[in-house]
Amino acid sequence: SMTELQEENLRLKEEVLEQQEKLTALEMSVIAHLQDQVDTLKELLLEQSQEINCLRLKLKGVMDAEKHQDLLESENEQLCQEMKMCESMQQQVPCQDCPHLQENAVLRQQLSQLQQEAEEARTKLVELDLEVQQKTNRLAEVELRLKDSLAERAEEEERLSRQLRDSQETIASLKSQLQQGKCIFKTVEVESAKTKQALCESQSLNHYLKEQVAMQSEVLKEMEEQLQTSHTTASHLRAQIMIYEAELEKTHGEMLEKVQAMEEEKNCAIEEAFFHAQAEMKAVHENLAGVRTNLLMLQPALRTLMQDYNSLKHQVQNFPLLLQEALWSAKAEIRQAIEDVDSTNQDLLRKYQRELQLRKKYHNELVQLKGGNIRVFTRVRPITKEDGEGPEAADVVTFDTNNDAVLHLLHKGKQVSFELDKVFPPQASQEEVFKEVQALVTSCIDGYNVCIFAYGQTGAGKTYTMEGTADNPGINQRALQLLFNEVQAKADDWDYTISVSVAEVYNESLRDLLAKEPQEKLDIKMCPDGSGQLYVPGLTELRVQSVEDIKKVFEFGHVNRVTECTNLNEQSSRSHALLIITVCGLEHSTKLRTTGKLNLVDLAGSERVGRSGAEGSRLREAQHINKSLSALGDVIHALRSRQGHVPFRNSKLTYLLQDSLSGDSKTLMMVQVSPTKKNASETLCSLKFAERVRSVELGPASRRAELVSLPSQEHPEVTRVGTTATPSRGHASPSPGQLSARAASIRKKQQVSG
Numbered sequence: 001s002m003t004e005l006q007e008e009n010l011r012l013k014e015e016v017l018e019q020q021e022k023l024t025a026l027e028m029s030v031i032a033h034l035q036d037q038v039d040t041l042k043e044l045l046l047e048q049s050q051e052i053n054c055l056r057l058k059l060k061g062v063m064d065a066e067k068h069q070d071l072l073e074s075e076n077e078q079l080c081q082e083m084k085m086c087e088s089m090q091q092q093v094p095c096q097d098c099p100h101l102q103e104n105a106v107l108r109q110q111l112s113q114l115q116q117e118a119e120e121a122r123t124k125l126v127e128l129d130l131e132v133q134q135k136t137n138r139l140a141e142v143e144l145r146l147k148d149s150l151a152e153r154a155e156e157e158e159r160l161s162r163q164l165r166d167s168q169e170t171i172a173s174l175k176s177q178l179q180q181g182k183c184i185f186k187t188v189e190v191e192s193a194k195t196k197q198a199l200c201e202s203q204s205l206n207h208y209l210k211e212q213v214a215m216q217s218e219v220l221k222e223m224e225e226q227l228q229t230s231h232t233t234a235s236h237l238r239a240q241i242m243i244y245e246a247e248l249e250k251t252h253g254e255m256l257e258k259v260q261a262m263e264e265e266k267n268c269a270i271e272e273a274f275f276h277a278q279a280e281m282k283a284v285h286e287n288l289a290g291v292r293t294n295l296l297m298l299q300p301a302l303r304t305l306m307q308d309y310n311s312l313k314h315q316v317q318n319f320p321l322l323l324q325e326a327l328w329s330a331k332a333e334i335r336q337a338i339e340d341v342d343s344t345n346q347d348l349l350r351k352y353q354r355e356l357q358l359r360k361k362y363h364n365e366l367v368q369l370k371g372g373n374i375r376v377f378t379r380v381r382p383i384t385k386e387d388g389e390g391p392e393a394a395d396v397v398t399f400d401t402n403n404d405a406v407l408h409l410l411h412k413g414k415q416v417s418f419e420l421d422k423v424f425p426p427q428a429s430q431e432e433v434f435k436e437v438q439a440l441v442t443s444c445i446d447g448y449n450v451c452i453f454a455y456g457q458t459g460a461g462k463t464y465t466m467e468g469t470a471d472n473p474g475i476n477q478r479a480l481q482l483l484f485n486e487v488q489a490k491a492d493d494w495d496y497t498i499s500v501s502v503a504e505v506y507n508e509s510l511r512d513l514l515a516k517e518p519q520e521k522l523d524i525k526m527c528p529d530g531s532g533q534l535y536v537p538g539l540t541e542l543r544v545q546s547v548e549d550i551k552k553v554f555e556f557g558h559v560n561r562v563t564e565c566t567n568l569n570e571q572s573s574r575s576h577a578l579l580i581i582t583v584c585g586l587e588h589s590t591k592l593r594t595t596g597k598l599n600l601v602d603l604a605g606s607e608r609v610g611r612s613g614a615e616g617s618r619l620r621e622a623q624h625i626n627k628s629l630s631a632l633g634d635v636i637h638a639l640r641s642r643q644g645h646v647p648f649r650n651s652k653l654t655y656l657l658q659d660s661l662s663g664d665s666k667t668l669m670m671v672q673v674s675p676t677k678k679n680a681s682e683t684l685c686s687l688k689f690a691e692r693v694r695s696v697e698l699g700p701a702s703r704r705a706e707l708v709s710l711p712s713q714e715h716p717e718v719t720r721v722g723t724t725a726t727p728s729r730g731h732a733s734p735s736p737g738q739l740s741a742r743a744a745s746i747r748k749k750q751q752v753s754g
């Protein structure tokens with residue numbers, strides 16, 4: 001029985017061990033299972049939260065879509081306004097190809113796009129719903145599985161507890177067996193020592209086994225505790241799962257609500273947009289209809305316009321031809337008219353020229369009758385740098401703006417006024433001066449003798465007026481130029497020769513400046529033929545034909561001129577310079593000859609000797625100059641006052657110019673003055689001289705009466721040939737007979753040329 005017991009013991013031990021192993025395995029499996037479940041649940045949770053995030057994002061997207069919708073709505077409103085504006089504009093101006101139509105189309109497209117988007121959003125929502133459904137299904141599944149696993153565990157636990165109970169029962173039975181064993185042992189003890197020993201051994205073994213059982217029960221207790229803790233953890237986990245589930249359900253519900261609300265909002269918005277769009281569409285349609293009607297109305301107008309345009313185009317195309325024709329005819333007419341006008345013009349011109357000549361003659365005669373063939377001009381030179389500055393250079397000459405024949409001089413604080421035939425102020429140009437003497441120059445072609453004198457103190461502008469400068473020539477060059485032009489114009493009927501002499505009267509002797517030996521003094525002689533005419537033997541006469549010729553002549557003459565410097569510190573000419581231009585004419589048809597002489601005289605300085613401070617030869621020069629100038633003044637005065645005696649012989653100059661001063665000759669005295677204060681007394685002298693020359697006015701009526709009353713009987717022909725001077729008549733005033741003879745000769749000339 002011992003062995004039985006031992007075997008039994010061993011078996012029990014094995015069984016306990018087995019149980020232990022099974023328990024640990026079960027425990028491990030349960031723990032692993034639970035861990036697994038917890039992990040899967042965690043994963044699920046994570047997924048759910050991600051999904052929730054996803055849904056939230058989508059929600060946000062929906063919100064963005066709402067914003068976009070808002071934007072679109074505002075845009076829509078703007079467009080509505082624009083459309084209204086366009087409508088108003090369209091009412092004024094019906095338009096074709098309106099950009100708003102295109103805009104409308106674009107809007108319509110946008111609307112359809114939006115609708116599509118809404119549709120898409122809706123399908124997406126449905127999809128999301130499905131997904132949520134799936135998710136909840138899966139959750140339910142998981143829950144079911146969890147329940148299953150929990151049931152399994154409960155079963156297992158039950159089984160385990162059953163086994164435990166079994167093992168406890170076996171242990172109890174074993175204990176009772178052990179009691180039986182003790183009784184036996186007592187009997188056995190008595191039986192044998194050996195058995196005693198064996199008993200001892202078995203007792204120790206028993207003891208050991210008891211210990212073992214105690215240990216086993218302890219282990220069991222521990223196991224139970226562990227089981228308890230696992231139970232608590234399981235319940236804990238279950239509670240957590242419950243919480244999660246509840247949360248999940250809650251979030252799901254919220255999500256559903258949100259989705260619902262969003263859907264509603266979206267639907268609302270879409271509906272609104274749809275309505276808006278419909279209304280807009282309607283409006284656009286109406287607009288379109290209006291525009292269409294407008295277009296229909298416009299079409300006929302356009303058609304008529306096109307027709308008009310075509311007809312106009314046709315006309316325009318034809319226009320150049322018409323224009324050309326018109327132009328041709330007009331041109332022809334104009335040409336004809338021009339030709340007509342031209343011929344009449346030429347006729348008129350011819351007549352006019354004839355009349356002009358007549359007028360010139362009659363004017364001359366009139367001037368002559370008035371005793372006005374001696375004229376006195378005054379030219380005031382401008383203030384120059386040489387005048388310097390200060391009170392002595394002050395301007396003392398003033399003019400009358402209303403009367404160009406009056407000049408005022410401020411002399412020693414008093415204003416002295418002078419009246420002359422004409423006054424040239426400092427700003428008068430060479431051209432203006434020449435214009436005034438032009439008539440005199442041309443009358444020379446008609447056979448008159450002319451004298452132009454420049455009188456004045458040194459530096460008053462005599463040479464400037466007569467000769468001028470290279471680029472602004474004076475009377476000399478301009479006169480010759482004019483003569484050339486006039487002669488050229490008359491070349492059809494007349495042959496003219498122009499010749500010049502340049503001479504100088506210095507210290508009462510005459511010198512030929514064009515001669516090879518200019519120092520030679522020339523005489524003025526009576527013609528040996530007994531006609532009483534004067535001539536200058538040996539005086540060089542050069543024929544000139546152009547301005548170039550004249551320039552050469554002047555240059556040559558200049559070289560020979562006697563000029564000296566006085567202490568007036570200026571270039572001063574102490575001699576009278578003469579340029580004698582002779583114009584001889586021969587008319588082709590009548591062989592009528594005319595000779596006119598133009599004497600251009602740059603007189604010596606008129607300043608008084610005391611002022612020049614001259615001595616010796618200079619004094620003699622000055623005396624000669626004074627003498628000749630006063631002789632000239634006397635002669636002109638006598639001529640103008642028609643005195644019986646004209647003192648030509650008092651000086652060489654007047655004697656030489658006798659024939660150009662007397663008779664129907666014309667004389668111009670150009671009195672040059674300086675405007676400065678320091679020259680005021682010389683200016684006063686010059687102007688007094690001018691006035692003295694000019695002062696004698698004759699009663700024109702008496703002269704005229706004289707002229708009219710006397711018949712033309714003397715000097716039936718007045719012709720001058722060559723350069724020989726006319727005979728000195730002692731007194732130079734032209735007799736009425738002479739005048740009428742002259743007039744007769746002019747009349748004759750006119751008849752011949754006309």
Ligand code: ADP
Nearest residue numbers: 381382384456457458459460461462463464465
């Ligand atoms: P004159 O011959 O009387 O001695 P000029 O003709 O030599 O005097 O003139 C003296 C200066 O005054 C010259 O330098 C001349 O150029 C100048 N002059 C004279 N008159 C004028 C004028 N009208 N305009 C400009 N300069 C003038």
Ligand code: MG
Nearest residue numbers: 462463464573
């Ligand atoms: Mg001079």
